[in-house]
Amino acid sequence: MAVTATTTPGGAVVRRIRRFNSEGLARVKNSWVPILQGSLAAGVSWYVAMQWFGHHNVFFAPMAAIIIIGLSGGDRLRRAIDLNVGVTLGVGLGDLLVTTFGGGIWQMGVIVAIAMVTAIYCDKSQLVFTQAGIGVVLIATIFPPGTSGGVDRMLDSFIGGTTAIVILALVPDSPLKGGRKEIAAILGIASNVLAEVTVALDKGDAARIRAALATARGTQANINNLIAHAKAGREAAAISPLHWKNRRRVKSLMRILNPVDNAMRNTRVLARRAQVIAEDHDEVSAEQIAIMGELAEVMARLSQLYGTNDSIQESDEIPRLTRKLRQLGARAGGDVADGRVLSAVMVLGQSRSLIVDLLQICGLSRNSSKAVLAPTSTHPEQPPELHS
Structure with a gap:
């Protein structure tokens, strides 16, 4: 009996590659609006923070924008507020706590715990809790106090979240x-x-x-x-x-x-x-x-x-x-x-x-x-x- 190409091991690999390619293209086709929203929100928020407010080492603005765009399931207005509250808490506490305690193994655990306790006390949102911890970690590791103003970083997160909401309104996906x-x-x-x-x-x-x-x-x-x-x-x-x-x-x-x-x-x-x-x-x-x-x-x-x-x-x-x-x-x-x-x-x-x-x-x-x-x-x- 003749063996066709589709029954050989090589044929199975080709079929998997084709299926992977077709599924990948389908995902891209179905996601082009969020991709456009994310790219616009990141670029616009970076421009606003750099050109309108004169900030340097802008990171939190495009980061916050992409996080908001990436949120699914609706209620992004509420979660944009939660994100800004969480990042603001994390960045503000990070500047204060890292300056007070310094850097190190035990210091990292202490400042993250303080940030999370504060976040839970202020709001029940899981997003506030998570972003407060992330904000503290970023300040303690990548952006230690002195590299840029804490107020600037807080404002950048607000710029990113606000820009994302504007982009969602101006470049919306189909609601149906x-x-x-x-x-x-x-x-x-x-x-x-x-x-x-x-x-x-x-x-x-x-x-x-x-x-x-x-x-x-x-x-x-x-x-x-x-x-x-x-x-x-x-x-x-x-x-x-x-x-x-x-x-x-x-x-x-x-x-x-x-x-x-x-x-x-x-x-x-x-x-x-x-x-x-x-x-x-x-x-x-x-x-x-x-x-x-x-x-x-x-x-x-x-x-x-x-x-x-x-x-x-x-x-x-x-x-x-x-x-x-x-x-x-x-x-x-x-x-x-x-x-x-x-x-x-x-x-x-x-x-x-x-x-x-x-x-x-x-x-x-x-x-x-x-x-x-x-x-x-x-x-x-x-x-x-x-x-x-």
């Missing part, structure tokens, strides 16, 4: 792109997991359900990224005039964070109960299988809509998906699992919860979403819709 991308990823994973569970449950394939459940359990990083991107988007829409027009859409994005998270969590719980059913060689009804399959399709379509960011297509599709979910809610009554084992009833309950989650993602309130469900109580908290 990252969050929508993570929503698409989470819903796509949930859709695939639910589709796998649906097929496996119909065939009684417990091993296939276990594999799907393992995939579902690995999504916490996506949830964390979604929250971070959403906070950053909210901040970008708040501080950048270029994105004030997107405030309504950012608000809508923030509103569906919990429903997206809940949809993933409910998919995991459903998969666990489905695994018990398959392992016990029990069954669910054909209608339950059908409802789960259609829910997987709705999630897949929502994932595609959030991934493409096509507002026209979205405005056409969301009403259709909402109608579909209303129909599923009307079908998902207690009789669907009547006479089945407890786990089957629990799977039905999770399917109903998914319908509510997805309706909220489509824009309905929680109460309106709950009203879609066929009642399973004679006195439900939320009166049901009248289904024809």
